[in-house]
Amino acid sequence: MAKKKLVIAGGGTSGWLAAAALGKLFDRVFEVTLIESEEIGRIGVGEATIPPLRTFHRLLGIDELDLITSIQGTYKLGIEFINWARKGDNYFHSFGVTGKDCWACDFQHFWVAAKQKGLADQFGVYSPELMAARAGKMWAYKEHGLNFAYHLDAGLYANYLKQHALKHGVKRVEGIFDNVNIDPASGNIRSVTMRSGEEVEGDLFLDCTGFSARLIEGALNTSYLPYGHYLPCDSAVAVQTEKAGPPRPYTQAIAHDFGWQWRIPLQHRVGNGLVYCSRYVSHEQALETLMANLESKAITEPRAFCYKTGRRTKAWSKNCIAVGLAAGFLEPVESTSIHLAMSAILRLMKLVPNGTFDGAAVEEYNRQYCEEMDRVRNFIVLHYHATERDDSAFWRYCRDMEIPESLAHRIRLFRETGAMPLQEKELFQVDSWTQVLIGQRIVPQTYHPIVDQMPDEELKAFLQAMENEVSQKVSRMPSHQEFIDHYCKAEMI
Ligand SMILES: Cc1cc2nc3c(=O)[nH]c(=O)nc-3n(C[C@H](O)[C@H](O)[C@H](O)COP(=O)(O)OP(=O)(O)OC[C@H]3O[C@@H](n4cnc5c(N)ncnc54)[C@H](O)[C@@H]3O)c2cc1C
Incomplete structure (x- = not known):
């Protein structure tokens, strides 16, 4: 079967991420062309990531050591939140697992019971990632390796992906396009015309033009669902x-x-x-x-x-898929934007395995996209809404604003029972939700009764052993700087 022509409009992080993945993994399906303009440039921010990007890099055949050295990267074990629920508060959302769960309930139930009985320390002391972060330590190897993501230089990262994509046969076109040519019969995009006069034709287009959304909005008028009520920063x-x-x-x-x-x-x-x-x-x-x-x-x-927080009502319209900022923007507090671009590319590869698509694939793509955006939005809204701050008009607005019922339900259930009812394939799992909820001072009032089957002495010993194990592990780790120095010299591998 002849290869389809895939045109990626835009060479920021999302455009080159798509080009690197599709150029390497879908080279039998697509002939990939990427258009970018040095004159317009990239947004130039977007330097914190979350752990799934590492798996994506492996899929692309990117060597972690080479990457981190080339992009001046550092390791990220989580996020420290300062002054969020109250001025003077400080908590962590780390990428690790906190404590140990059992078949009937998650770890927070054990912790709440012990806390009520005066037997537990802070929630965070049972997480190696969190304690390593607080101690400024890092370790990624062997059995005690931590779960981590990267901090990266946005410009160097996009260029790194670019080299990777070019190596795998992606064609690059430099310059600005002004005109998007639509086929009158189908309403599909047929081509874009560069200022040089060159016409770049495609079967499928990825709109990676950032906030300007030149194809999905400029040419196809796809509407935008604003989230500004819930995420008012702009x-x-x-x-x-x-x-x-x-x-x-x-x-x-x-x-x-x-x-x-x-x-x-x-x-x-x-x-x-x-x-x-x-x-x-x-x-x-x-x-x-x-x-x-x-x-x-x-x-x-x-x-x-x-910017305007929100998402497209459809990320895939006609023969165009918006990826990255063209598809929507939540806001950077949980560093989710590059992840969502990656997720869009994976979804495309799953739903369009041979380059052809019909209405069902488009419908399913859009369903998954909307669900993903709304779920991640809820997690981010939690950070703003679950505050006790009343010292400024902004925080009073966030505290008092109406929030999506799905989020309100989750907060109520957690507060009243300690349960965390996750749906299948949610990006943020129990460990993330509990750390942020407890960090934002929403502590469960009760816990699962199965915990009471454990005598107090046993519960105390169980928690103490875990705390000791974490602290011993962390004490043996090198500092983050030492780890970077050694890692980059490849001595530890
Ligand atoms: C304040 C802020 C902080 C952020 N922090 C984070 C973070 O910590 N973590 C995270 O994951 N994300 C973050 N993001 C989001 C992140 O910056 C983006 O997801 C990421 O950089 C991808 O952007 P992009 O490729 O979609 O768009 P851009 O980088 O804007 O790229 C657009 C591309 O399209 C090209 N282009 C546009 N119009 C034309 C045209 N007519 N002709 C030719 N080429 C054209 C441009 O030249 C450019 O190459 C942040 C965003 C903001 C605003």
């Missing part, structure tokens, strides 16, 4: 700073009166930014707050971003 300002000491093996998310600030430590510099809601603060004040809260000297001019 602006950000970002600046890079010099390296500020040894890099932390985690991202920081520091709440301010009208939004929150990120710190993403790389090997050679730190990425910083402040996400805010323009209804509650001016750009000037947001910028001033960011600059006043940097840990080291700025090395770039600050850059401003405006």
Whole structure:
């Protein structure tokens, strides 16, 4: 069967991620062309990731050691949340497993019972990833390896993927396209016309043009479902700073009166930014707050971003699939955007295995896309809504806003019973939900009665043994900086 022509419009992280994957894995199905414009450039942020990206890299044949060295990457064991539920609060959402569960209930039930009886420590002390993060340690090998993701330099990462894609035969077209040519009979995109006059034809188009969404919205008028009511932040300002000491093996998310600030430590510099809601603060004040809260000297001019949180009503319309920012944007607090682009590419590969598609595949793609976006949205909304802060109009809005009933139900159930009713294939699992809920001060009032079958002494010993095991493991680990130094020299492999 003749290969189909796949055109990827846009060469940011999502475009090159798609090109690297489809160029390597679907080269018998698609002839892949990617269009990008150096003049327009990339968004240039998006430097924190979550663990599933590592599996995707393996699928692409990317060597982790080579990657981390080439992109000035560091290791990320989770996110530290500061000042979210109350000013002065500090909790972690780590990528690890906390404690041990049993057939009847998850670990939080044991912890709640022990806490009520005065037998337990903080929830986090039973997670190796969390305790290693707090201690500034890192270990990725053998039986005690931690679960981790990366901090990466966005520009270097996109270029790394680009080299990978070009090596696998992806064709690159440089320049800007202005016209999108639609076939009048089918309504499908037939081609795009470059300013040079070149026409790039395709059977299937991926819209990876970022917020401008040139194909899915500009040409096909696919509507956007705003999430602004639940996720009211709509602006950000970002600046890079010099390296500020040894890099932390985690991202920081520091709440301010009208939004929150990120710190993403790389090997050679730190990425910083402040996400805010323009209804509650001016750009000037947001910028001033960011600059006043940097840990080291700025090395770039600050850059401003405006966005609308939400998703497409359909990510796949006609013969075009929006991937990355063109498909929607939640917001960066849980570093989910690159993941969602990756997930879109995997979904495409699963539903269109031989390059041809019909209405059922399109329908299923869109169903899965909407469900995924809404679920991840709920997890992010939790961070804002579950706050006790009433010291600013922004946090009062978040605390009092109406939230999706599916999320409200989950919070109620957890608060009343400690149960966490997950659906199949949710991105964020019990360990993530419980860490954020408890961190945001939603602690279950009761626990599963099976825990009471364990005598108090046994429960105490069970928790103590786990805490000791975690702390012994962590004490043997090298610091994050030592790990990077050795890892990059490949001594440990
Ligand atoms: C403030 C902020 C913080 C973020 N932080 C994170 C994070 O920590 N983790 C995370 O996972 N994600 C984060 N994201 C999201 C992340 O930046 C994006 O998901 C990622 O960079 C992918 O962007 P993209 O490729 O879709 O778009 P872009 O990088 O904008 O790429 C668009 C491409 O399209 C091309 N293009 C556009 N129009 C045309 C045209 N007419 N002709 C030719 N070419 C064209 C451009 O040249 C460019 O190559 C953040 C986003 C924001 C706004």
